[in-house]
Amino acid sequence: MTIAANSVEITQQIEWISAEQWRDSLASAHRQGWVCLDVLTAIDRPEQREFHVVLHANRVDSALGQWWGVVVPQHDAELASLVDVFKAAAWHERETREMFGITFTGNVVSHDPTAQGLLLSDEAPVTPLRKHVPLGARVDTPWPGNADPDPRRSASRRRQAPPGTRPEWFETGDGQ
């Protein structure tokens, strides 16, 4: 994962694991001292029709942290739960399920279709962190960038998408 901070690149390696090995590899990492899970989340990659599920764990005997990642196909968005490895995974997996629609096999709550609403209200959109799900306010609010003082320039101007939006939000009514 590359994080650009003030143009200094902080690069942390992600150790990529296959979906089949996900639980066993992390159990073995845990045995080797990576015991403190602090992040488990997903990244929607609609063009690749996949998710990246990423996990960050720390040691307690040193200040080291490490990333692990797994590719999960969107047509079969299911992954083994890590609740019996890291207790903290229960919350993160539930959240990831709610935000992205990924199911974690073995996480009782994540697997229960009635267990909605960890963080989202009933009015909230379903799986809001999927990129095709529009931020409603950005679709409904007129973008101030549409204005142009110079009519000749606006005619020739290449249409720019308003920042913070995706083109598909404007193509269909609900962006689904």
Next chain:
Amino acid sequence: MIEDIAIESRGTIKLSAPDCTSCMLCVRECPVWCIEIDSHTEQVTPEGARRPRSVAVLDAFTIDWGLCMYCGICVEVCPFDALAWAPSPRGGVGEAEQLVAGIEDLSG
């Protein structure tokens, strides 16, 4: 009280209206859509020139400080240095609507 803090750190953004050409770059790059510009073009013939040329006239320029996330992108993209960070923090206001600052406020 604030001399020891870098001038860039979250004071306010000032507009130099005469330098603004209404190019709209800041408006279009602002991630939270909190800059709005209203302007029109006029034909002026500078002394000695044969043909008139069109110039943009700035009618309104607002920043909604209730939305601005102090990212500084507008300052970075302005090709004419019409926007710049200034050190003194903005004060509080009594009504949320007063957080929308116009040309006069931004130039002060």
Next chain:
Amino acid sequence: MIELPTPAYQSVSGGARQYRLASHPEIRVVATDLGLACCAVEFAAALTRGLLLPVADADPVPTLHLLVVSGTLTHALRPSIEAAWERLPEPRAAMAFGACTASGGPYWDSYSVAQGIDETIPVQVYVPGCPPRPEALIAAILSIAEGAADVIRS
């Protein structure tokens, strides 16, 4: 509902977070820190720089109780800040400290964030910034004190 740690004035020693201006001991505005997200570190910065001092005990003389709300208010937390406001004794006022509390800030487009705390509690002063600097907090407390002179200097 999630209980927020803002016991308004029952027992200050019991963990309430209430402060007054270091520079103006005569000004009886007691600020209660209700931090919901990152802007709260600026309140903390005002403390570590000595601009605000903890209040040792409930003041018997007339005092304006000021709830300083900083950070992003999600819809889920609205009942909690409402409860914190209700527990604040009169005379009281609330400050929206930072863009999120003023209008949702950079999360104006969010499905989960309230468009400002004034949908939930009355706000006397809105302080812009993302985050504002500690000086802006002090200036806003002073401006509130000016507006409430009759209450706190009687």
